[in-house]
Amino acid sequence: MAELKVSAIREGTVIDHIPAGKGLEVIKILGLNRVNGGILLLAAHVPSKKLGRKDIVKVEGKFLSEEEVNKIALIAPNATVNIVRDYKVTEKFKVDVPEEITGILRCANPNCVSNHEYTTSRFYVVSKDPLKVRCHYCERTMEGEEILRNL
Amino acid sequence: MEWKGRDVISIRDFSKEEIEFVLRVAERLEEELNEKGSLDYARGKILATLFFEPSTRTRLSFESAMHRLGGSVIGFASASSTSVKKGESLADTIKTVEQYSDVIVIRHPMEGAARLAAEVAEIPVINAGDGSNQHPTQTLLDLYTIKKAFGKIDGLTIGLLGDLKYGRTVHSLAEALAFYEVELYLISPELLRMPKHIIEELRDRGVKVYESTSLEETIPELDLLYVTRIQRERFPDEQEYLKVKGSYQVNLEVLKNAKETLKVMHPLPRVDEIHPEVDKTKHALYFRQVFSGVPVRMALLGLTLGVLGE
Ligand SMILES: [Zn+2]
Numbered sequence: 337m338a339e340l341k342v343s344a345i346r347e348g349t350v351i352d353h354i355p356a357g358k359g360l361e362v363i364k365i366l367g368l369n370r371v372n373g374g375i376l377l378l379a380a381h382v383p384s385k386k387l388g389r390k391d392i393v394k395v396e397g398k399f400l401s402e403e404e405v406n407k408i409a410l411i412a413p414n415a416t417v418n419i420v421r422d423y424k425v426t427e428k429f430k431v432d433v434p435e436e437i438t439g440i441l442r443c444a445n446p447n448c449v450s451n452h453e454y455t456t457s458r459f460y461v462v463s464k465d466p467l468k469v470r471c472h473y474c475e476r477t478m479e480g481e482e483i484l485r486n487l
Numbered sequence: 488m489e490w491k492g493r494d495v496i497s498i499r500d501f502s503k504e505e506i507e508f509v510l511r512v513a514e515r516l517e518e519e520l521n522e523k524g525s526l527d528y529a530r531g532k533i534l535a536t537l538f539f540e541p542s543t544r545t546r547l548s549f550e551s552a553m554h555r556l557g558g559s560v561i562g563f564a565s566a567s568s569t570s571v572k573k574g575e576s577l578a579d580t581i582k583t584v585e586q587y588s589d590v591i592v593i594r595h596p597m598e599g600a601a602r603l604a605a606e607v608a609e610i611p612v613i614n615a616g617d618g619s620n621q622h623p624t625q626t627l628l629d630l631y632t633i634k635k636a637f638g639k640i641d642g643l644t645i646g647l648l649g650d651l652k653y654g655r656t657v658h659s660l661a662e663a664l665a666f667y668e669v670e671l672y673l674i675s676p677e678l679l680r681m682p683k684h685i686i687e688e689l690r691d692r693g694v695k696v697y698e699s700t701s702l703e704e705t706i707p708e709l710d711l712l713y714v715t716r717i718q719r720e721r722f723p724d725e726q727e728y729l730k731v732k733g734s735y736q737v738n739l740e741v742l743k744n745a746k747e748t749l750k751v752m753h754p755l756p757r758v759d760e761i762h763p764e765v766d767k768t769k770h771a772l773y774f775r776q777v778f779s780g781v782p783v784r785m786a787l788l789g790l791t792l793g794v795l796g797e
Pocket of ligand 1: 443444448449450471472473474475476599
């Protein structure tokens with residue numbers, strides 16, 4: 337990735353292989369726009385062998401845990417995460433769909449109590465591939481496109 | 488399993504052992520009630536019945552169960568008479584009501600309302616129907632009725648008839664029956680077949696499932712026929728509806744082809760899915776089914792209140 341060296345970070349996290357156009361959402365879901373001090377970089381529509389085009393997010397001064405990063409598995413299922421210390425990648429992992437998804441997904445059932453009362457949405461992952469989740473409240477399942485529409 | 492303080496929200500939360508345990512406790516309470524006339528396990532305890540939509544039968548059944556246990560009941564029968572109408576949140580209503588009671592029974596038009604109520608409340612919450620989602624006490628009383636009538640559930644061939652697409656009662660019942668070694672005949676019009684994912688789940692769990700559109704052809708096979716209502720709104724036109732309605736009515740003519748020991752159940756209220764002429768026959772189990780609601784709900788109230796001992 338020679339072309340990205342310009343924006344290499346000293347200490348922090350690099351999230352690679354985000355589908356093109358989803359970088360901003362990744363930043364929002366992970367709350368990176370609220371990180372104080374550190375530099376936040378978004379490289380959008382970068383050519384990629386695997387994805388054609390991809391987004392890359394770099395955040396300086398913050399080391400994201402696997403658990404935190406798994407929140408983006410719904411929109412960036414192939415993302416890889418690099419933990420950088422002193423300009424070197426010291427740790428690398430792929431995102432994995434968590435067993436439970438809280439807060440980031442809205443239930444597609446208009447009559448679900450979670451859409452009417454003050455609650456934190458909560459879903460159980462019934463199947464990872466293809467992705468299928470069940471609402472903790474109304475017990476309806478959502479899959480594929482329906483999940484993406486309700487992110 | 489710790490029962491005291493437990494919520495009863497969805498049949499999905501129950502293992503087979505827990506279901507069997509509730510049925511055994513219900514049976515014991517029914518016997519005790521027959522012997523003594525009334526019980527006092529729940530003396531001094533208060534049940535709050537919160538019916539945000541009316542369901543007189545279910546409410547009366549719960550209230551009767553609590554009175555038979557020696558407890559007392561407060562509550563409301565429809566949302567129109569409460570502060571909900573003024574825009575109070577469900578959480579606030581629950582937090583208020585639990586100051587006055589020891590256990591809550593909730594019926595609500597929104598799916599997931601009972602789960603939310605249980606999260607908010609410190610005291611046990613029992614779901615008496617949340618929108619089109621769950622009605623676990625109905626499922627448990629259905630199982631209890633079957634067990635009482637046949638002495639067992641394993642080995643039975645059971646027909647589910649009517650609206651299998653939208654009917655939450657038959658979905659929950661089928662999922663609970665999958666704990667047992669049963670064969671299921673799903674009898675419905677093409678338009679109202681049971682959703683594929685439920686059938687797949689049943690098959691995955693080892694249930695033999697047959698689908699049919701004909702009651703006449705399947706009825707000779709059955710030990711039990713569970714009838715549900717087919718609603719007019721489900722059909723694009725009146726003609727289609729009338730045709731279907733006619734061919735799924737359980738009457739003496741249809742029963743000629745059935746086993747002598749066939750039992751017929753229905754969650755009630757019925758419209759004309761079962762002809763009243765069937766009521767007097769030994770096939771009719773649906774009023775016994777209504778009665779079963781009381782011991783089963785007594786068991787659940789007693790267990791969650793932690794007043795039954797053991
Ligand atoms: Zn929901």
